[in-house]
Amino acid sequence: MANIVVLGAGVSGLTTALLLARKGHKVTIVAKHMPGDYDIEYASPWAGANSLPVAKPGSKAQQYETDTWYELEKLATNLPEAGVHFQNNHIYRRAKDADSAVGDWFKELIREDAWFKDVLPNFRVLDKSELPPGIDSGTGFTSVCINTALYLPWLASQCLKLGATLYRGDISHISEAASLHHFGSLAKLVINCTGLYSLRLGGVQDTKLYPARGQIVVVRNDPGIMCSTSGTDDGSDEACYIMHRAAGGGTVLGGCLQAGNWESQVDPNLAIRIMKRAIALCPALVKPGQGIEGLDIVRHGVGLRPMRTGGIRVEKERIGDVDVVHNYGHGGYGYQTSFGCSLEVLKLVNEVKLIQRIAFIETMRMYPELNPPTTDKTSHESMPSVAKKRKVTADAMTAVLAEDTGCASAVKLPAAKKKTGPAIAQDDDTSTREAIAPPSRGVSFNFNFGDALPQTIRGDDTPVKVEGQAERLQELSETNTRLGMTVQKQMNTIAKLTESNAKLASTVGELSERLASSPSQDVRANSAMGDERVAQLDVELQAAEAAQDQALVRADELQTRANALDTREQALSS
Ligand SMILES: Cc1cc2nc3c(=O)[nH]c(=O)nc-3n(C[C@H](O)[C@H](O)[C@H](O)COP(=O)(O)OP(=O)(O)OC[C@H]3O[C@@H](n4cnc5c(N)ncnc54)[C@H](O)[C@@H]3O)c2cc1C
Known part of the structure; x- marks a missing residue:
């Protein structure tokens, strides 16, 4: 939108x-x-x-x-x-x-x-x-x-x-x-x-x-x-x-x-x-x-x-x-x-949006230096699998374009071919498109999307003729692949962020330790230790009391047995 x-x-x-x-x-x-x-x-x-x-x-x-x-x-x-x-x-x-x-x-x-x-x-x-x-x-x-x-x-x-x-x-x-x-x-x-x-x-x-x-x-x-x-x-x-x-x-x-x-x-x-x-x-x-x-x-x-x-x-x-x-x-x-x-305005808005997209892609193709290929090795290595995931079939792209233009039958994409142009990683952000549009060179196109599009988009200087829609739509397909590369770049950024997050966590740990060894912490720690010792003594005391009770019971038992032996001894001696 x-x-x-x-x-x-x-x-x-x-x-x-x-x-x-x-x-x-x-x-x-x-x-x-x-x-x-x-x-x-x-x-x-x-x-x-x-x-x-x-x-x-x-x-x-x-x-x-x-x-x-x-x-x-x-x-x-x-x-x-x-x-x-x-x-x-x-x-x-x-x-x-x-x-x-x-x-x-x-x-x-x-x-x-x-x-x-x-x-x-x-x-x-x-x-x-x-x-x-x-x-x-x-x-x-x-x-x-x-x-x-x-x-x-x-x-x-x-x-x-x-x-x-x-x-x-x-x-x-x-x-x-x-x-x-x-x-x-x-x-x-x-x-x-x-x-x-x-x-x-x-x-x-x-x-x-x-x-x-x-x-x-x-x-x-x-x-x-x-x-x-x-x-x-x-x-x-x-x-x-x-x-x-x-x-x-x-x-x-x-x-x-x-x-x-x-x-x-x-x-x-x-x-x-x-x-x-x-x-x-x-x-x-x-x-x-x-x-x-x-x-x-x-x-x-x-x-x-x-x-x-x-x-x-x-x-x-x-x-x-x-x-x-x-x-x-x-x-x-x-x-x-x-x-x-x-x-009618809505229809024209859709047409202009499509033309803007195509013009953007064409500009990127003509001026690759505006968005040079990434030098990040890891992103290149892992790119194909991501790009594959992001790759849209010609039919799916046709549907997207048809929805954008409101012309279901006007646009038909060719099947995707192997990419031949320079590798250009580019996100699809519209503000970026506007910001990087070449300032002094106009681009002239001559597309034919049936009734859906105008025949000509302006040209000022060094016009570049484009032969037909198949090539242009092929470009769209390739751009989608390039978008996959952008996604990969973003994933790499996320990985870097995760790494720096871990570093931060370790710093936080260090700081916590230093805080724990500060004098104020000693007081608190001592006080905590004291509380712990009191609780431990309490437990020991309770155990001692229990042992004492048991000893008293045992003493009673022994006294009873001693009394019984005395009685028996007296009986034998008489
Ligand atoms: C007496 C009379 C009776 C009518 N009866 C009917 C009728 O019964 N049925 C019917 O369908 N039509 C009727 N119309 C016609 C209808 O009123 C007009 O066709 C319609 O109002 C035009 O609307 P608009 O939005 O295009 O222009 P406007 O209503 O004139 O609006 C133009 C807008 O553009 C803004 N603007 C202009 N220049 C600038 C600038 N440089 N910077 C910022 N803002 C700017 C203005 O401030 C305004 O907001 C009648 C007209 C009149 C005068």
Whole structure:
């Protein structure tokens, strides 16, 4: 398992951190903004948030949305403390919105034969009688609404429960993050979940990112339904949606999708339009006859959706000396894609870990002087038997790699051959790998593990071509043998420790003797001897008393016999 730093504590960072921690990785979350904060640079708290699929069929995003739905469904069913609940949802389509910004965003969402009709429950086409005025058609289905004020802290608490650590930090370059792992050593991997701020984050600076401003009004009124329209009459980038958050989170009225707009302040005119449109679409929000004065406002808010031309970026990249997996650019769908994207991150993490292992082995092969063969004769002599014990069959190694990569069929090892390379004793400690990586020479590989691995790992200088996987995997097998040598070295160390332990024990004995001959010991010893003598005399005395008793008894017996003889003598003489 790896030490990993997740940069960002929005829904993307926290969900990714949670899934990594569940897999046993040691995760440190570093972020400028944390759950509980409300800031224009932190999109997650401002979201509704619901799950309204908008991905194109066949796209990666479709998979992200589908995977995420099943997780959100589980949360809504089983874990009320997460702040996710089911909501009946209506999507209303107006033909005239087809070319608007919002209409384009909702293109897949508003279809009567939507791809997700078999994913989200209770999908149906609405009857004309169910449509509000001005609406041409509509669909209904069950979705969820997330109370972000509960959900983000819940995610953080789940991470903490699994041993992850959260730190506040404002990073200017992605490579800085690697040194912030709570174990103190360099993290093997950094997961970049900085949302819109990957636009200016050093080492990333992704110019495909741009904000799509959203403005909301949170009210205490309960509409009894969640609904959205494909557009409004107030401009191409203005929207109308209503979502009732779980567990007292209020009702979110929105909104807009203002691309390229960085304004953090509430536009009061837009706020009034949002409230008016919401009541027109769903009169049940207020009492009969009431207008916006019937709304009980909790707060106004503005958030910036992290939009990205080309869609969400879930990719791995080596930046400087740091392996990075990106997970950002979730636009207006960060919650509804959160688990799907995080699952994709897990796959990439496994790939990077495998590449790191192979690169390490290759580096050791290229630079044997970094870890010279041992000169310890005894360890060489006894090495073969230990190495034999440690040697793993090709099949067993395949299984290990398959587990690591999550690609059962992608990797097939050749049978182990006789070792030909230089003898290199090396332990498998990852911090050692990082510490001894050559500073100035890059290594270029060209492996092919089917779909499981990328074709190329970076190369800077003096690239070395590697012909194929069989040779590389053979190297792995040989490394395992070398690990056996390391074990033997450790056993030798243990033997030396045992020896020095025996020496210590003898020193302790000597010291005890000297202590025993010290004057204070004499007094104690004399006193002990005295006690012993008294006890001995006591025993002798008791023995003497017993002998005396016996002698008295014998004397009595003799006296009796003497008396008897006297009596007999008198009888004879008379
Ligand atoms: C009004 C509105 C409504 C929305 N409604 C929905 C909805 O109903 N459903 C849905 O799925 N999505 C919705 N979204 C979109 C969703 O909110 C976003 O896609 C999602 O929150 C993005 O999450 P994130 O974690 O990627 O980014 P963010 O939440 O922005 O988090 C970024 C994190 O990175 C940290 N960070 C950034 N730069 C640095 C740095 N240099 N150093 C340290 N830390 C850094 C930040 O501090 C923060 O912790 C909505 C968005 C808005 C604005």
